[in-house]
Amino acid sequence: NAGVTQTPKFQVLKTGQSMTLQCAQDMNHEYMSWYRQDPGMGLRLIHYSVGAGITDQGEVPNGYNVSRSTTEDFPLRLLSAAPSQTSVYFCASSYSGFGRGSYNEQFFGPGTRLTVL
Amino acid sequence: AQRVTQPEKLLSVFKGAPVELKCNYSYSGSPELFWYVQYSRQRLQLLLRHISRESIKGFTADLNKGETSFHLKKPFAQEEDSAMYYCARNAGKSTFGDGTTLTVKP
Numbered sequence: 001n002a003g004v005t006q007t008p009k010f011q012v013l014k015t016g017q018s019m020t021l022q023c024a025q026d027m028n029h030e031y032m033s034w035y036r037q038d039p040g041m042g043l044r045l046i047h048y049s050v051g052a053g054i055t056d057q058g059e060v061p062n063g064y065n066v067s068r069s070t071t072e073d074f075p076l077r078l079l080s081a082a083p084s085q086t087s088v089y090f091c092a093s094s095y096s097g098f099g100r101g102s103y104n105e106q107f108f109g110p111g112t113r114l115t116v117l
Numbered sequence: 118a119q120r121v122t123q124p125e126k127l128l129s130v131f132k133g134a135p136v137e138l139k140c141n142y143s144y145s146g147s148p149e150l151f152w153y154v155q156y157s158r159q160r161l162q163l164l165l166r167h168i169s170r171e172s173i174k175g176f177t178a179d180l181n182k183g184e185t186s187f188h189l190k191k192p193f194a195q196e197e198d199s200a201m202y203y204c205a206r207n208a209g210k211s212t213f214g215d216g217t218t219l220t221v222k223p
Contacts, residue, residue: 033210040126042203042215043161058210090161094208104208105151105163 002026006091006109013081013116021076021112023091031094032074033058033106034066036087043090049074081116088113119143121204123214130194131222138189138217140178140204148206150187152178153213155201164202165189174198194221 007022025032030051035043035058045058049068063085065077074093078085092106120143130136142148150167165173167180167187178189187204199221204214 035213040215042121042123043205043211043213045210045212048210059212092161096208105166106153106208106211108161110160 004091004093004107004109006089006112008112009110010113011115013078013114015082015116017081019078019081021078021089021091021114023074023076023109024072025074025091025093025107026072027093027107028071029093029095029107030071031096032068033092034064034074034076035090035092036060036085037090037111038087046076046089078114083116086114086116119145119148119206119212121206121212121214123202123204123217125217126215127218127220129220129222132196133193136191136194136198136219136221138202138204138219140187140189140214142185142187142204142206144185148180149208150178150180151205151208151211152176152187152189153203153205155203157200161203194219196221196223 004025033048034046037043044060046064047066049055052071055066089112091109094104094106122141152164153161154164155161165178176191180187201216201218203216205211
């Protein structure tokens, strides 16, 4: 099992450019999430999905879009990059993560370091 | 909003000394609490979940509902424990604390 994979590892964008961060998992997990990690601010949830075709917003969704056409893939799109989106982005998946009493761990990808100039 | 607070951004101890990483959460009945760890150049991974009541790599964490705390403890720190530690609540749609960087000095 590759677990959770993310591409690219590094990316530099100019303000206004768009791009897609890829995330895939091979564990047949229903739940997938995108977080951004900023210095001193921990991880903040951007968007999440409870299954194919179902997505919802997290804490900091502005400027990002997601879709979930398959169980395996959960891409994150930056529509018009801004310097404030410079961050490290993590994708995570779990068997079940949104019901009370689930207690299931999240498996994280290696991260994508994005710089917007 | 549900909050997780880790009051110490940096924590430094000597090898063999006890270590405690603090975590407090906003009250909401029965929380699901986790500790995740990120070692240098590695991905974030689960260390402990409160429901398991287990010891992993010598670490334990006890849920104190009265104090709304879930502090992580280890009686004798090792150099390989140096890492970033995150406290989190809820599985999946999680809220993370800001993290504590632990440095264990030789």
